[in-house]
Amino acid sequence: MRMKELVERTGVxxxxxxxxxxxxxxxxxxxxxxxxAVYGPEHEERVRLVTALRGEExxxxxxDAIRSILAMIDRGIEPDVAASLHSIPGTPADAxxxxxxxxxxxxxxxxxxxxxxxxxxxxxxxxxxxALLGFATTGLEGREAVARRNRLYRALxxxxxxxxxxxxxxxxxx
Numbered sequence: 001m002r003m004k005e006l007v008e009r010t011g012v013x014x015x016x017x018x019x020x021x022x023x024x025x026x027x028x029x030x031x032x033x034x035x036x037a038v039y040g041p042e043h044e045e046r047v048r049l050v051t052a053l054r055g056e057e058x059x060x061x062x063x064d065a066i067r068s069i070l071a072m073i074d075r076g077i078e079p080d081v082a083a084s085l086h087s088i089p090g091t092p093a094d095a096x097x098x099x100x101x102x103x104x105x106x107x108x109x110x111x112x113x114x115x116x117x118x119x120x121x122x123x124x125x126x127x128x129x130x131a132l133l134g135f136a137t138t139g140l141e142g143r144e145a146v147a148r149r150n151r152l153y154r155a156l157x158x159x160x161x162x163x164x165x166x167x168x169x170x171x172x173x174x
Contacts, residue, residue, distance in 0.1 A: 006039045010047045023063050025050050049079060058083040084112045129156055
């Protein structure tokens with residue numbers, strides 16, 4: 001389809017579509033001549049998605065946020081889940097973790113904002129452990145510092161796993 005048809009199908013003005021292209025939110029169109037391009041169904045779908053992210057349907061998000069959300073979507077995360085995940089501060093864009101968080105949010109019992117205290121607590125733990133690692137490697141250089149830091153990372157990871165497993169309460173049927 002040509003630009004005119006893309007505009008008609010999406011209801012998005014030509015100038016806005018060009019803006020989305022300049023911002024890298026849309027895949028490049030296939031050029032057929034100097035001033036002519038052909039757009040496919042993927043362009044129409046992407047324009048609708050960006051419109052939803054810009055508006056109230058999934059957003060409103062700024063262009064930089066949309067770029068980040070589109071990257072998650074391109075890695076297989078559903079649009080509504082990607083939009084929710086983006087609103088959780090510090091959420092990694094890793095697809096596997098995103099799917100796990102999506103499962104937690106899927107039943108609508110929790111909102112992304114409900115996870116913010118968890119993110120802040122983990123952030124504080126990481127800050128403390130970073131200071132601890134700095135203290136533990138004071139005076140060491142090169143390979144020795146890297147080796148100690150790696151040992152401590154592994155030990156802290158094992159400690160987290162152990163403590164979490166010991167502290168969590170399992171509701172098992174009697």
